[in-house]
Amino acid sequence: MASSGAMVLAMMGLLAALVCPAAAAAAGFISMPTDNVGDHSYGVHATFCPNLEKIVLDKVAEARRWDIGVVAGLLRIFFHDCFPNGCDASLLLEPSHLYSSERARERPQNQGLHQGALDLIQRIRDAVRDAKCTEVSCADITMLATRQAIKLSGGPDYGVQLGRKDSIDPARIDQVNQFLPAPDAKIWKLIEVFQSRGFDRTDLAALSGAHTIGKTSCPNLASRTGDAAWFVEAIKMNCPGSWDKKQVLDVDTPDDFDHKYYKNIVDGKGVLSTDMELLNDPFIKDLVHKWATDKNFFFWKFGEAMAKMARLPVGGPSEYRENCFKRNSMRETVNLTAEGFAASA
Structure with a gap:
């Protein structure tokens, strides 16, 4: 992951115009370098699961053919899992009497996770196990699926180090509340939250670019104001305040990453308040204007930021979950070895 910036430059097409799934599949799956960094490596699964990348690609391409929403769905799952507590698939765990009473999946920040994307992760898990690849985690699968979805949508190649295990505990409410900003957060709060996780202003601006694809729930627009009053009025008229109703995040090319x-933000057509807040910091505002006309620059920095997020440290007892949504049996998790504790990348 430390060399992800160079890898991003090699592809540069991050979340750009959608490509035909069949054509994208024909182009081949993302190849990975083999150098190791820290306790994780790019090629950790190459020996015992050589078909892992192709399994992931095939399943993602198939799902995307039927539902373009899985791309943004995977991105949101990746961010909401990794940003608060590192990439440990803790967000995937469904609440159970075996766990603490905290229900992070039910917090407002995590409501409306794309069911198709969640089901896709489990389908990949099943296919990987059918291929006798037992030591592949749901966390690694989520990262690989997100990366392939981005590339299939016209995006760049960026590296993710693999070799994680899955947390045996669900995501914690305090971390969700602390590290997943509200849709009406001010720029100072966004900067503060991202800096607390080791991300700078460039990372914040780049990761916000994930809003170039996908939809948001209509109640998230309640606080949207701005100079382009006509635009604010238009999206609110078209978006009743129900959690079941959605508004596209990019009103010009909603299915293209x-x-x-960034051009929409410059024109006053950012959908969320947090999108328009990017103009309230001079450094980030300058990036927004640059990326509005320089796609490759944005793709490069987005890939770097995604790779950086995948390096966030994780910790605590872990396992290779057979079902991504459920902890393995108590018998299997009681005698965890030191290797069972997810190490920091």
């Missing part, structure tokens, strides 16, 4: 998101 491109750099139009």
Whole structure:
């Protein structure tokens, strides 16, 4: 992951114009370098699961053909899992009497996770186990699926180090509340939260670019104001305040992961308040204007930020979950070895 910036430059097409799934599949799956960094490596699964990348690619391409929403769904799952507590698949765990009473999946920040994307992760898990690849975690699968979905949508190649295990505990409410900003957060709060996780202003601006694809729940627009009153009025009229109703995040190219998101912000057409807040910091505002006309620059920095997020440290007892949504039996998790504690990348 430390060399992810160089890898991003090699592909540069992050979340740009959607490509035909069949054509994208024909182009081949993302190849990975083999150098090791820390306790994780890019090629850790290459020996005992050589078909892992292709299994993931095939399943993601199939799902995306039927439902373009899985791309943004995977991105949101990746961010909401990794940003608060590192990439440990803790967000995937369904609440159970075996765990603490905390129900992070039910917090407002995590409501409306894309069911198709969640089901896709489990389908990949099943296919990987059918291929006798037992030591592949749901956390690694989520990262690989997200990366392939981005590339299939026209995005760049960026590296993710693999070799994680899955947390045996669900995501904690305090971390969700602390590290997943509200849709009406001010720029100072966004900067503060990202800095607390080791991300700078460039990372914040780049990761916000994920809003170039996907939809948001209509109640998230309640606090949206701005100079382009006509635009604010238009999206609110088209978006009743129900959690079941959605509004596209990029009103120009909603199904393409491109750099139009930044042009929309410059034009006053950012959908969320947090999108428009990017203009309230001079350094980030300058990036927004640059990326509005320079797709490759945005793709490069987005890939670096995604790779950086995948390196966030994790910790605590862990396992290779057979079902991504459920902890393995108590018998299997009681005698965890030191290797069972997810190490920091």
